Amino acid sequence: MIRVGLTGGIGAGKSTVARTLTERGAYLIDADVIAREVVAPGTDGLTQLVEAFGEGILQPDGALDRAALAARAFVDEGQRKKLNGITHPLVGARAFELLEAAPADAIVLQDIPLLVENGSAPFFHLVVIVHADEDVRLARLTGQRGMPEEDARARIKSQASVEDRRAVADVWLDNSGTPDDLAALAAALWDERLVPYEGNVRNRICAPQPSExxxxxxxxxxxxxxxxxxxxxxxxxxxxxxxxxxxxxxxxxxxxxxxxxxxxxxxxxxxxxxxxxxxxxxxxxxxxxxxxxxxxxxxxxxxxx
Structure with missing residues (x-):
């Protein structure tokens, strides 16, 4: 088994890479999906969020209004830390449960938006960063997702810098082209690196080394x-x-x-x-x-x- 950390700035195109690798057999642990599970109605996570940010983060049916939460949680560093302090331990515990259930020969793909920010890069066999320029990401967030520009800029600003991501990136996937271009890069990564890497780890085999x-x-x-x-x-x-x-x-x-x-x-x-x-x-x-x-x-x- 190998663990691959996947991350990138919001709107960079991680979902395309995750989908491509999952279609090829990766065992996906998606932090965003887990983050929704742990704050679903009736959970302790949702109760903690309401206590921290108020009843205004709830929809009329009692479910979490994620946009309302974002508007309160991303206004400054203190509020963001308060949010992360509630959700990160819950997400981490559930991710560990899923990791324990993975097959022995799995290529575990952990899609973690804040992988760089939470300092978890050294815990993976490989870290993959998906990158797109900020103006491209902003256009995607406001156009495709309908996010208000002010909120989109705040989300981007709250995340790691390009330099911080480069510092932990074993693989840098540039999403400046089309989704098909990015999918092709991800497929090549799977065939040429991830599959042989997992087999080598499982069978205790050293990869060939260059002499030139x-x-x-x-x-x-x-x-x-x-x-x-x-x-x-x-x-x-x-x-x-x-x-x-x-x-x-x-x-x-x-x-x-x-x-x-x-x-x-x-x-x-x-x-x-x-x-x-x-x-x-x-x-x-x-x-x-x-x-x-x-x-x-x-x-x-x-x-x-």
Whole structure:
């Protein structure tokens, strides 16, 4: 099993990617769907929202008026945090239940609008960002969804910046073309990366690594930071430190496009204590004390000591 986090700004086109991958067999956990379930009439979630934002967020039939809630919850940072403090734990608990029910060979696609904002990127094997320029998203929200422009701008402003999304993106899908163009990108991602990645993780297989040297690539540093964070989450308290080493860390001269890391274990821990954790996290053992990435899209070598 691998977990893939899917996100992007409101109106960017996540639904097209989610639909394409689900049609190919992804096990979808949709945070928006769950968010509606946990605040349905009669739930504790709806009761908490009414207590926090008032009876004015209810429709005449007692259901949540999402537009009325948005108008109150997105006016400033304090109100937004109040909303998230109520809904996020409820959504997280339900998502965990669904994750536990996923098949052992699943490619779990977790569609999470606020994945970047809630700091959960390192907990996924792969993070996919769907991007569209702000003016395009604004036009979609006001035109296709009928959202008032002021509300649309407030929703966009409340979300992560492009820079923040790029920092966590293992895959960047540019939705500047047609829906069919985006669907084709998603289908290629499924065939060329996600399917082999899941099989490699499940069967403890390391992906092939390039040997040809390339010029220094500016994205190495950002990729290394993402993987450092992921390794720390995967290893938990068995790991004392993760250090990016080797030619790609020096960023000087030519080198194979392979990110190298040293994983330094906590006191009293041995390489065997982290072997299964790293393998489950996408880094199976290649030889004694040396791990590599199962992801065919990003070559990694890890020395454990």
């Amino acid at each position: 040297e390339v010029d220094v690539r500016p994205e190495w540093a950002l990729q290394a930071t993402r993987l450092t964070n992921r390794l720390r989450v995967v290893g938990g308290d068995t790991i004392a430190d993760v250090v990016h080493v080797g030619p790609t860390a020096a960023s000087a001269g030519r080198a194979p496009d392979v990110l190298e890391f040293e994983v330094r274990l906590a006191d009293g821990k041995a390489p065997a204590d982290v072997t299964a954790l790293l393998a489950d996290g996408g880094f199976p053992e290649r030889s004694a004390g040396v791990h590599a990435n199962a992801d065919p899209g990003r070559a990694v070598t890890i020395s454990v000591s």
